[in-house]
Amino acid sequence: MDALYIILTSxxxxxxxxxxxxxxxxxxxxxxxxxxxxxVLPGIVIAFLITGTRDSxxxxxxxxxxxxxxxxxxxxxxxxxxxxxxxAIGVTFTSLFALGVILISVFAGQxxxxxxxxxxxxxxxxxxxxxxxxxxQNMGPKALYVSALTLIVNILFIRVGFKQLxxxxxxxxxxxxxxxxxxxxxxxxxGSVSMTTVAAFDSVGAILxxxxxxxxxxxxxxxxxxxxxxxLITCLIAIIISILGYHLAVMLDGSIAGxxxxxxGLLFGLAYLFSPSNGILLKRIKQKQxxxxxxxxxx
Amino acid sequence: METFKEFFSFSDPSIVSVVVGAVLLxxxxxxxxxxxxxxxxxxVGDAVAHSVxxxxxxxxxxxxxxxxxxxxxxxxxxxxxxxxxxxxxxxKSKIKEDTAIALILSVFFGIGILMLTNIxxxxxxxxxxxxxxxxxxxxxxxxxxxxxxxxxxxxxxxTVGLFFKExxxxxxxxxxxxxxxxxxxxxxxxxxxxxVLAVVTGIQAVGVVLMAAMLITPAAAxxxxxxxxxxMTLIAAIMGGISGxxxxxxxxxAPAMPTGPWIVMIIxxxxxxxxxxxxxxxxxxxxxxxxxxxxxxxxxxLLKELYHLGEKDKDPYKGRTVDEIIEERFFPKKALKTALRxxxxxxxxxxxxxxxxxxxxxxxxxQRVVKLHRLWELYLSKYMKIAPDxxxxxAETVEHIITPxxxxxxxxxxxxxxFDPHEEKIPY
Numbered sequence: 001m002d003a004l005y006i007i008l009t010s011x012x013x014x015x016x017x018x019x020x021x022x023x024x025x026x027x028x029x030x031x032x033x034x035x036x037x038x039x040v041l042p043g044i045v046i047a048f049l050i051t052g053t054r055d056s057x058x059x060x061x062x063x064x065x066x067x068x069x070x071x072x073x074x075x076x077x078x079x080x081x082x083x084x085x086x087x088a089i090g091v092t093f094t095s096l097f098a099l100g101v102i103l104i105s106v107f108a109g110q111x112x113x114x115x116x117x118x119x120x121x122x123x124x125x126x127x128x129x130x131x132x133x134x135x136x137q138n139m140g141p142k143a144l145y146v147s148a149l150t151l152i153v154n155i156l157f158i159r160v161g162f163k164q165l166x167x168x169x170x171x172x173x174x175x176x177x178x179x180x181x182x183x184x185x186x187x188x189x190x191g192s193v194s195m196t197t198v199a200a201f202d203s204v205g206a207i208l209x210x211x212x213x214x215x216x217x218x219x220x221x222x223x224x225x226x227x228x229x230x231x232l233i234t235c236l237i238a239i240i241i242s243i244l245g246y247h248l249a250v251m252l253d254g255s256i257a258g259x260x261x262x263x264x265g266l267l268f269g270l271a272y273l274f275s276p277s278n279g280i281l282l283k284r285i286k287q288k289q290x291x292x293x294x295x296x297x298x299x
Numbered sequence: 300m301e302t303f304k305e306f307f308s309f310s311d312p313s314i315v316s317v318v319v320g321a322v323l324l325x326x327x328x329x330x331x332x333x334x335x336x337x338x339x340x341x342x343v344g345d346a347v348a349h350s351v352x353x354x355x356x357x358x359x360x361x362x363x364x365x366x367x368x369x370x371x372x373x374x375x376x377x378x379x380x381x382x383x384x385x386x387x388x389x390x391k392s393k394i395k396e397d398t399a400i401a402l403i404l405s406v407f408f409g410i411g412i413l414m415l416t417n418i419x420x421x422x423x424x425x426x427x428x429x430x431x432x433x434x435x436x437x438x439x440x441x442x443x444x445x446x447x448x449x450x451x452x453x454x455x456x457x458t459v460g461l462f463f464k465e466x467x468x469x470x471x472x473x474x475x476x477x478x479x480x481x482x483x484x485x486x487x488x489x490x491x492x493x494x495v496l497a498v499v500t501g502i503q504a505v506g507v508v509l510m511a512a513m514l515i516t517p518a519a520a521x522x523x524x525x526x527x528x529x530x531m532t533l534i535a536a537i538m539g540g541i542s543g544x545x546x547x548x549x550x551x552x553a554p555a556m557p558t559g560p561w562i563v564m565i566i567x568x569x570x571x572x573x574x575x576x577x578x579x580x581x582x583x584x585x586x587x588x589x590x591x592x593x594x595x596x597x598x599x600x601l602l603k604e605l606y607h608l609g610e611k612d613k614d615p616y617k618g619r620t621v622d623e624i625i626e627e628r629f630f631p632k633k634a635l636k637t638a639l640r641x642x643x644x645x646x647x648x649x650x651x652x653x654x655x656x657x658x659x660x661x662x663x664x665x666q667r668v669v670k671l672h673r674l675w676e677l678y679l680s681k682y683m684k685i686a687p688d689x690x691x692x693x694a695e696t697v698e699h700i701i702t703p704x705x706x707x708x709x710x711x712x713x714x715x716x717x718f719d720p721h722e723e724k725i726p727y
Contacts, residue, residue, distance in 0.1 A: 095567030211405030262410025
């Protein structure tokens with residue numbers, strides 16, 4: 001039962017991250033996603049200090065604001081100080097993350113977080129942290145509800161705003177002429193990324209969220225050229241890596257989140273080499289065949 | 300205060316070695332970071348920083364010790380592999396560089412975490428302290444480790460010094476460097492190796508996660524103070540060194556604190572202050588410059604319109620009301636009034652009973668702007684073969700930035716023409 005809870009929670013988070021990640025990588029904003037997932041840390045710590053719990057809705061919202069703030073800072077340094085984008089991203093997220101880690105150390109007694117958990121989460125503890133209803137009934141792990149709620153919010157967001165997100169991703173200039181605010185949808189997307197990052201933080205930690213944001217969509221991107229199919233394949237990959245990752249972690253007696261990411265990396269590697277449409281090995285074989293054909297006809 | 304004096308008097312020899320170590324580690328990564336920054340590859344450093352973790356774990360698993368030489372070798376190996384893979388993915392598939400970086404960064408780190416937790420659960424007593432690679436512990440460097448990493452840091456700085464010219468060239472224009480016959484590939488390789496080595500040493504100070512900051516932030520801050528690469532490298536090194544020194548101090552005062560994040564906070568604070576207050580490139584300086592330019596343009600446009608009005612009535616010194624000026628050309632009323640008052644203070648205009656008129660100096664200045672505008676229009680249509688009805692917009696901008704030298708050249712080249720393409724007289 002515990003294994004099922006863990007795999008289910010991890011899958012739900014991976015799907016949420018993957019769906020948003022599809023938009024991120026096509027917008028060439030994967031590193032902004034990386035930055036946000038680090039930058040929400042101080043928000044989480046501050047919200048922790050104020051609300052005293054780690055899973056209230058207010059906390060997720062409050063911390064998510066910091067992610068949006070991070071996006072804003074990156075823009076600000078880039079536009080106002082003319083700092084090149086890569087440096088703007090690097091300076092912003094490292095300083096916010098460092099602030100978060102310092103806050104954790106300063107309030108070590110009051111904050112139920114430690115530095116390691118910030119990095120790779122503690123999804124193994126999901127089944128222990130149960131939601132007990134007022135009447136004393138066991139409703140199952142809290143994290144499961146958080147992950148389900150996150151996914152529902154994300155699916156609603158993508159469903160409602162699909163046209164706008166799609167257009168601002170593929171043709172921002174055209175989107176602007178049809179009256180869609182590119183900046184607004186950018187911030188909305190970044191807001192969702194922040195919210196999802198914060199919600200998933202406990203379970204998978206900062207850096208592994210990045211893997212969930214990027215690896216499944218990148219793999220799917222190699223397998224199809226159709227955006228809707230890409231979204232579907234991403235969901236499928238999210239579930240597969242959660243199942244395989246869990247078993248790998250049990251086998252090696254290591255971090256579950258780490259193992260999930262390792263499997264995600266493996267799947268990407270396979271797609272990179274063997275994808276029917278984009279795999280580099282198949283491309284090479286096809287090139288060879290073409291060359292032989294040409295040689296034959298010439299001969 | 301007591302501890303402050305104790306620390307900075309450097310009376311304790313162990314403090315001296317910690318300080319020297321921390322400053323060397325941070326300064327050397329700042330020096331190398333300058334070049335990755337200039338190549339706009341700052342985030343690649345981030346990828347390398349995360350990718351060395353599996354290498355460090357692998358070295359530990361294979362050697363069973365925390366011997367720094369093994370650690371460096373392991374880290375170097377996986378750091379290098381990560382760069383090769385990123386390069387491969389971006390050139391051979393449709394996946395973009397940012398995605399490749401984020402992917403490799405997180406996947407390598409995930410594998411590293413998996414290995415690290417596996418080692419931790421294995422109960423091997425020698426592993427304690429291996430996790431200090433995550434957030435750095437400059438002050439924990441003692442004895443042999445300090446010597447090894449100190450030597451690597453010195454090698455880094457010396458190598459950058461030796462190949463300074465070549466590194467500078469490929470950072471700005473690798474095509475030009477190639478044309479000069481420089482072995483661009485080898486220098487690229489050198490820079491990559493230096494980056495990986497810098498990451499390996501810097502990690503001792505700030506840890507894997509924040510290593511990117513040691514490469515990017517000092518360079519970004521230094522960029523705001525100078526346009527000279529040598530000075531920039533020097534400033535970056537000094538800023539990095541200061542943050543390393545402060546980190547060592549924090550470690551000394553509060554051993555429970557993670558040193559890495561403090562070092563990063565200090566260098567970030569230096570950088571953000573630089574972004575704002577640096578002369579010329581800083582946000583404040585830019586704002587002031589912009590306002591000055593806007594004012595200049597407003598003043599010149601205003602004087603120009605007064606000249607146009609004077610041309611119509613054949614009386615340049617005739618007084619005008621505010622409304623009359625606005626009718627000739629629209630200006631926001633408030634801005635117009637401020638500009639009028641400013642020009643009167645500077646002695647270009649006078650005001651009598653609500654009528655504004657040129658002074659001698661004002662007419663000279665207004666006439667010059669009109670002349671430049673018309674000369675430029677003529678130049679565009681004569682030499683650039685642009686149709687006369689398309690030249691106005693461009694002249695409207697250029698008239699404000701033509702220097703007296705350029706003005707003389709234009710006059711000479713166009714042989715002091717009498718009329719512009721719209722058959723309007725060019726005033727001299």
